[in-house]
Amino acid sequence: MTLRDDRVLFSSLLVDLLVYLREWHPEAEIALDEITVKSPRKMWLSGAKVALPDAVHRMGSRHHDGCAADLLVYIDGKYIADGEHAIYRDMGLHWESLHDRAAWGGHFSDANHVSLAAEDGRK
Numbered sequence: 331m332t333l334r335d336d337r338v339l340f341s342s343l344l345v346d347l348l349v350y351l352r353e354w355h356p357e358a359e360i361a362l363d364e365i366t367v368k369s370p371r372k373m374w375l376s377g378a379k380v381a382l383p384d385a386v387h388r389m390g391s392r393h394h395d396g397c398a399a400d401l402l403v404y405i406d407g408k409y410i411a412d413g414e415h416a417i418y419r420d421m422g423l424h425w426e427s428l429h430d431r432a433a434w435g436g437h438f439s440d441a442n443h444v445s446l447a448a449e450d451g452r453k
């Protein structure tokens with residue numbers, strides 16, 4: 331698969347996840363965050379004057395490929411910061427059920443992160 335294929339697949343799966351959350355967790359409001367974060371190298375190659383290191387995502391993050399997103403979950407108007415909250419587990423398990431390469435950050439202390447794993451295993 332090409333990166334384009336991965337990005338299209340990831341986007342399609344993300345829509346499925348959002349529809350699932352709207353249907354099964356109507357109490358929650360979801361905002362997308364950090365979907366595509368350009369790597370410093372890509373910024374430099376694209377002619378950006380300043381290429382700051384990405385201090386949030388590790389080198390090789392699927393965020394740099396446009397194949398990861400962080401979902402901000404709000405219930406009763408309050409951001410759910412607790413990664414152990416049941417909604418994150420349900421979200422993650424549902425996400426992983428959508429595709430064999432769908433990876434959930436709850437397995438590595440990043441409960442609001444969903445991605446499509448690269449063929450080399452990057453998530």
Ligand SMILES: [Zn+2]
Pocket residue numbers: 364393398399400440442443444
């Ligand atoms: Zn993330």
